[in-house]
Amino acid sequence: MTTENYFAWRAEAESQFQHLTAAPQLKRLLQSYTESLGFDCFAFLIQHPVPFTRPGIHVHSTYPKLWVKRYEKQNYFAVDPVLLLCQRPGRGVEWTADLFTGAGNLWKEAGEFGLHSGFSCSAMAPNRAIGILSISSHQPFTTQQRRVELEVKLHFLAELSLRVLERLKDDSMLVLKNDFSQRELEILKWTAEGKTSVEISLILSISEHTVNFHQKKMQKRFNVSNKTQIACYAAAIGLI
Numbered sequence: 001m002t003t004e005n006y007f008a009w010r011a012e013a014e015s016q017f018q019h020l021t022a023a024p025q026l027k028r029l030l031q032s033y034t035e036s037l038g039f040d041c042f043a044f045l046i047q048h049p050v051p052f053t054r055p056g057i058h059v060h061s062t063y064p065k066l067w068v069k070r071y072e073k074q075n076y077f078a079v080d081p082v083l084l085l086c087q088r089p090g091r092g093v094e095w096t097a098d099l100f101t102g103a104g105n106l107w108k109e110a111g112e113f114g115l116h117s118g119f120s121c122s123a124m125a126p127n128r129a130i131g132i133l134s135i136s137s138h139q140p141f142t143t144q145q146r147r148v149e150l151e152v153k154l155h156f157l158a159e160l161s162l163r164v165l166e167r168l169k170d171d172s173m174l175v176l177k178n179d180f181s182q183r184e185l186e187i188l189k190w191t192a193e194g195k196t197s198v199e200i201s202l203i204l205s206i207s208e209h210t211v212n213f214h215q216k217k218m219q220k221r222f223n224v225s226n227k228t229q230i231a232c233y234a235a236a237i238g239l240i
Contacts, residue, residue, distance in 0.1 A: 010156060017160040023060070023170050026161060030133070031062050033157055037150065039118070039135040043068075044161055046172045047083070049128040049236040050222075058172035060161075063136070067113035079103040086122035086132040092151030093120045094143050095136075116140040119147075121154035125162040128238050129173060133158040180218075180239065187214050189240050192231035 013033070020026055034042040041062040048056035057077060061068060077083065081103055085093045093099070095118040100107035110116075118136035125131065133154050143150055165173045180188070183204075190200045197215070201208040215227050222233050234240045 006152065009153070013156065013160060017164050020164050021168075023165065023168055026164050027060050027062065030060070030157065030161065033153075034062070034135045037135060037153065039137045041115075042133065042135045044158070045083070045132045045134070046162075046165070047130045047132065049130075050233045052232075052236070060172070063115070064113050067110070067115065070109060070113070074105075074109075076103070076106050080106060082120045082134060083132065086120055087130060089122050089124040089130065090151070090155045091121065092147055092154065094147065095119065114138045117143065119143045119150045119154065121151050121158060123155055123159035123162055125166060125173065126238060127166075127173070128236060129162070131158045131162045133161065184214050184218060185239065187211055188218070188231060188234045191215065191227050192235060192240055 016029060017026075020029065030042050030044060034040070041064075043059055043061040043063050046058045046060075050056075059068070071077075079102070081099050082093050082095070085091060097107055115136040116138060117140050118134055120132055120134040122130050122132040135150075135154065162173070183206075186204060187200055190203060195203065197208050197211045200211045204211075215230065218230050219225065219227070222230055224230055224233060231240070
């Protein structure tokens with residue numbers, strides 16, 4: 001892959017993604033790029049940054065439907081090493097038997113459903129959601145010699161996909177509605193600094209009652225039980 005060829009490919013891809021007007025079109029376009037890279041099917045998994053212990057997950061996929069059901073039923077989300085390694089955006093992950101050693105029967109069962117080899121890479125959206133793009137082949141072959149090409153292209157395709165879904169306001173990108181008022185954002189920032197309600201009221205020249213009112217309101221919106229969680233979640237999704 002020469003630099004000239006890559007930039008031509010990149011420009012063409014960006015143009016095609018910009019013209020998408022509906023989420024189903026994204027699925028077809030990603031499948032087309034998957035096949036152009038010599039693979040058979042793909043999965044684009046979007047993982048939300050919060051809640052920390054049970055993050056929201058959405059999947060757009062052309063994997064065999066029975067495999068997707070099996071993956072969900074066995075909760076392979078919890079042990080899949082690809083999901084863990086792809087928390088670092090831009091890092092390519094080649095699928096190997098060794099990689100899945102500690103993942104129970106995941107690798108064996110994936111092969112039984114026709115997923116014999118693959119490669120994954122991720123990108124991050126402004127709201128800190130991670131988009132992990134995985135492409136798989138029915139043939140068992142190594143992708144090591146194409147690592148640089150696959151890593152660069154999959155990272156860009158994942159980035160473009162996140163942009164499209166965000167532009168289309170797809171549910172998979174809705175971590176939390178970003179419609180906080182300026183006053184709420186100010187209170188969030190000072191809460192994250194560890195300031196008490198009394199201290200925040202003095203800093204912002206408002207009543208303590210007003211501070212507590214906004215904090216309680218935000219707790220409901222974040223679905224959390226205390227103001228510490230509010231600050232942590234706000235930081236995790238890039239609000240502060």
